[in-house]
Amino acid sequence: MRVEFTVNGARQTLDLDARTTLLDALRHHLHLTGSKKGCDHGQCGACTILLNGRRINACLALAVMHDGDDITTIEGLGTPEMLHPLQAAFVKHDGFQCGYCTPGQIMSATAMLQEARAGWPSHASAALQGPVNLSDTEISERMSGNLCRCGAYSGINAAIREVAAGADTAEAAE
Ligand code: FES
Ligand code: FES
Secondary structure (H helix, E strand, O other): OEEEEEEOOEEEEEEOOOOOEHHHHHHHHOOOOOOOOOOOOOOOOOOEEEEOOEEEEHHHOEHHHHOOOEEEOHHHOOOOOOOOHHHHHHHHOOOOOOOOOHHHHHHHHHHHHHHHHOOOOOOOOOOOOOOOOOOHHHHHHHOOOOOOOOOOHHHHHHHHHHHHHHHHHHHHHO
C-alpha cells in the first residue's frame, strides 16, 4: 500500500506491506534508526516518536494508518552542532548509560513538557485542573512509559527538571 507522510519536515512516500509498523517503516525503509526497538510490544517506550505533536509508541502503530500525518523522530529534534535543550541536559546530567532508551526518553520528555504546560493532569497530580508543578514524582509518573534498563533515572529526571525549570523561567520573563 502507498502511504505518504512528513518525517522531520520532509515529505516521504513509501510502498509498504499493510502490516508494516510505523517503527519498521522509519527504521528499515527510511533508515532513521534513532527510534529504537526494545520490546516491540508497547511496554518500554524505546520507540517513542511524535505524531502530530503527540508522543506515541511507533511499534504499536501501523504505518498505513498515518497517511498525511506529521512525524518527528529524534533525528528531527536537534543536530550534533545544535542540540535540543533536552539533549544537552541529558548529556550534562548523565541521563544515560548505554543510550539505547535515550531517543525514546527524549522524545517522550519533549511531549511530556508540552502536556504539563498545557495543564494535563497525571495520576500523580493533586488536582485535575490548574498549573502543573513538575515535581520528581510528577516527572517519574509522566515518564513511566519509558523504561531504562541501565537505571539512569536520576540523571533523566534531573535533565528534565532542569529543562522544565528553564521553560518556566522563560515563560515568566515573557
Ligand atoms: Fe515500542 Fe518497546 S519498542 S514500546
Ligand atoms: Fe541504557 Fe537507558 S541508558 S537502557
